[in-house]
Amino acid sequence: MKICLGIESTAHTLGIGVINSEGKILKQVQKTFIPEIGGGIHPRKAAEHHFKYARELIKEVKNSNNFNLKDINYVAFSQGPGLGVCLRVGAVIARTLHQTLNIPLIGVNHCLAHLEIGKLFCDAKDPICVYTSGGNTQIIGFDGGRYRVFGETLDIPIGNMLDVFSREAHLQHPGGPKVEKLAKLSNKFVELPYTVKGMDFSFSGLLTAAINKLEAGEKLEDMCFSIQEVSFGMLVEVTERALAHTEKNEVLLTGGVAANLRLQEMLKIMAEEHGATFYVVPKQVAGDNGAMIAWTGLLQANYRQFLKIDESNVLPKWRIDEIEIPWIN
Amino acid sequence: MLFKKGAEANLYLETWYGKKIIRKYRYKKAYRIEELDFQLRRSRTFHEAKLLLEARKIGVPTPFIYMIDVKNTSIYMDYIEGNQLKKDMNHLINKNLICEKVGEKIGLLHSNDIIHGDLTTSNIIIAKNGIIYFIDFGLGGFSSSLEDKGVDLHLIKKALESTHYKFADECFDAILTGYKRIVGAEFLQNIKVKITEIESRGRYFQR
Numbered sequence: 092m093k094i095c096l097g098i099e100s101t102a103h104t105l106g107i108g109v110i111n112s113e114g115k116i117l118k119q120v121q122k123t124f125i126p127e128i129g130g131g132i133h134p135r136k137a138a139e140h141h142f143k144y145a146r147e148l149i150k151e152v153k154n155s156n157n158f159n160l161k162d163i164n165y166v167a168f169s170q171g172p173g174l175g176v177c178l179r180v181g182a183v184i185a186r187t188l189h190q191t192l193n194i195p196l197i198g199v200n201h202c203l204a205h206l207e208i209g210k211l212f213c214d215a216k217d218p219i220c221v222y223t224s225g226g227n228t229q230i231i232g233f234d235g236g237r238y239r240v241f242g243e244t245l246d247i248p249i250g251n252m253l254d255v256f257s258r259e260a261h262l263q264h265p266g267g268p269k270v271e272k273l274a275k276l277s278n279k280f281v282e283l284p285y286t287v288k289g290m291d292f293s294f295s296g297l298l299t300a301a302i303n304k305l306e307a308g309e310k311l312e313d314m315c316f317s318i319q320e321v322s323f324g325m326l327v328e329v330t331e332r333a334l335a336h337t338e339k340n341e342v343l344l345t346g347g348v349a350a351n352l353r354l355q356e357m358l359k360i361m362a363e364e365h366g367a368t369f370y371v372v373p374k375q376v377a378g379d380n381g382a383m384i385a386w387t388g389l390l391q392a393n394y395r396q397f398l399k400i401d402e403s404n405v406l407p408k409w410r411i412d413e414i415e416i417p418w419i420n
Numbered sequence: 421m422l423f424k425k426g427a428e429a430n431l432y433l434e435t436w437y438g439k440k441i442i443r444k445y446r447y448k449k450a451y452r453i454e455e456l457d458f459q460l461r462r463s464r465t466f467h468e469a470k471l472l473l474e475a476r477k478i479g480v481p482t483p484f485i486y487m488i489d490v491k492n493t494s495i496y497m498d499y500i501e502g503n504q505l506k507k508d509m510n511h512l513i514n515k516n517l518i519c520e521k522v523g524e525k526i527g528l529l530h531s532n533d534i535i536h537g538d539l540t541t542s543n544i545i546i547a548k549n550g551i552i553y554f555i556d557f558g559l560g561g562f563s564s565s566l567e568d569k570g571v572d573l574h575l576i577k578k579a580l581e582s583t584h585y586k587f588a589d590e591c592f593d594a595i596l597t598g599y600k601r602i603v604g605a606e607f608l609q610n611i612k613v614k615i616t617e618i619e620s621r622g623r624y625f626q627r
């Protein structure tokens with residue numbers, strides 16, 4: 092039995108998780124930077140936040156009675172993609188543990204980690220993955236040794252679109268849950284740009300139009316309802332095409348926006364029409380977290396994908412489709 | 421007779437005054453609210469028919485249209501006997517030549533400000549007589565912007581990378597070779613820069 096400690100710090104969350112090779116989470120702690128109302132995520136401020144809480148989180152992990160720090164076999168960190176200054180905080184913590192505990196260091200791709208933890212917890216084998224968060228929106232499936240990105244946003248991620256809209260509407264950050272709540276109060280559809288180009292989609296035109304219509308006097312709940320219907324409609328449509336194209340029979344929803352019940356419902360209807368099983372990642376590991384980094388670290392450790400310190404630079408633009416995946420055949 | 425079940429439409433093989441034709445019917449999606457669903461199906465049916473006609477006028481082979489029924493979201497068009505490029509790709513001996521020809525046709529579309537909107541190897545049919553047909557324009561439109569044309573090429577590049585990854589680079593280069601013949605070296609250079617920009621954008625978003 093091996094144990095891995097994983098550190099996540101790509102954006103607003105600093106998370107540390109410890110997991111064993113049976114997939115049991117032994118410890119999971121995190122702190123999330125919350126900007127003031129009306130403000131967005133400021134990379135430097137988020138990084139300062141992470142530095143501030145790093146010691147505290149490590150201490151919490153140390154004091155866990157599920158395991159001893161010396162039982163840990165590997166340390167993994169989120170090497171990218173993400174905000175450079177935030178990623179660096181995680182990298183520094185990881186390198187320190189690597190040296191003080193004298194255990195191998197593993198660099199994990201953040202998107203890959205979202206998919207692998209989702210597969211683990213849902214027991215999915217070969218799904219089309221809908222990965223939606225504040226920093227990414229991609230439709231991904233495994234083929235020929237790698238995860239392939241079938242569709243993705245041409246501009247902003249869906250979570251970011253929801254956050255910016257909420258900010259304009261003076262709702263509290265993060266915006267997704269607020270928009271979902273308000274959307275439930277309406278069933279009046281206000282027309283908004285629906286932009287699917289091939290397998291890709293775009294949310295910036297939708298965002299601008301929604302803000303304009305709100306300012307022009309449309310009701311907030313009607314706008315929330317319509318934004319969800321249009322943006323999720325785009326996501327589900329592309330997912331459906333990826334599913335039909337690859338003839339896979341599972342759909343896995345993961346990432347922060349996975350918590351949205353309307354998105355879950357739409358994907359479920361679509362998946363069932365194709366005779367596919369729909370899975371959604373459990374809440375506990377849906378958002379950014381350290382456990383997913385730790386779990387992916389364990390998968391990589393089986394193939395001895397260890398980093399030397401001078402290879403452990405952060406990779407803010409690292410794409411999932413650049414990575415060879417030896418553990419799936 | 422149901423001929424093919426697509427991701428957004430059913431294709432029926434029927435006869436029209438003794439001729440074999442295809443009826444493309446965009447069906448209802450239960451996951452979308454009715455209002456949005458019908459609006460999308462209607463506008464795509466309309467746009468597809470319009471673009472199929474326009475493309476044909478400028479010399480890009482597309483199936484001949486017999487009738488459009490916007491209310492029933494259906495297009496009646498010629499049945500093209502042949503194979504999807506996707507099916508043929510792996511065993512084509514003259515891959516590069518075909519890809520160059522595909523590139524020329526895309527060049528023709530773009531120099532006439534027609535955007536296909538869903539360029540994949542499933543939406544290109546190589547007919548028995550060797551003619552290369554373009555279909556499935558439902559996501560297309562008219563635009564003169566470099567961005568829209570860049571996205572179109574980015575789409576075919578991605579389609580190649582995700583389904584024909586063994587020779588994606590080679591094929592995309594051949595497509596650009598053909599494309600250049602129509603649009604010229606200067607425009608090709610501009611669009612290449614645009615494609616690189618589009619690709620770097622999707623990567624990670626700085627909030």
Ligand SMILES: Nc1ncnc2c1ncn2[C@@H]1O[C@H](COP(=O)(O)OP(=O)(O)O)[C@@H](O)[C@H]1O
Pocket residue numbers: 424425426427428429430431442444483497498499500501504542543545555556558
């Ligand atoms: N006119 C046609 N003649 C022959 N085959 C066709 C024709 N139209 C479509 N097809 C076949 O049906 C498939 C799906 O049609 P398409 O118009 O691309 O719909 P979808 O939007 O569902 O992809 C095509 O990939 C092609 O193989």
Ligand SMILES: [Mg+2]
Pocket residue numbers: 426542543556
């Ligand atoms: Mg098609």
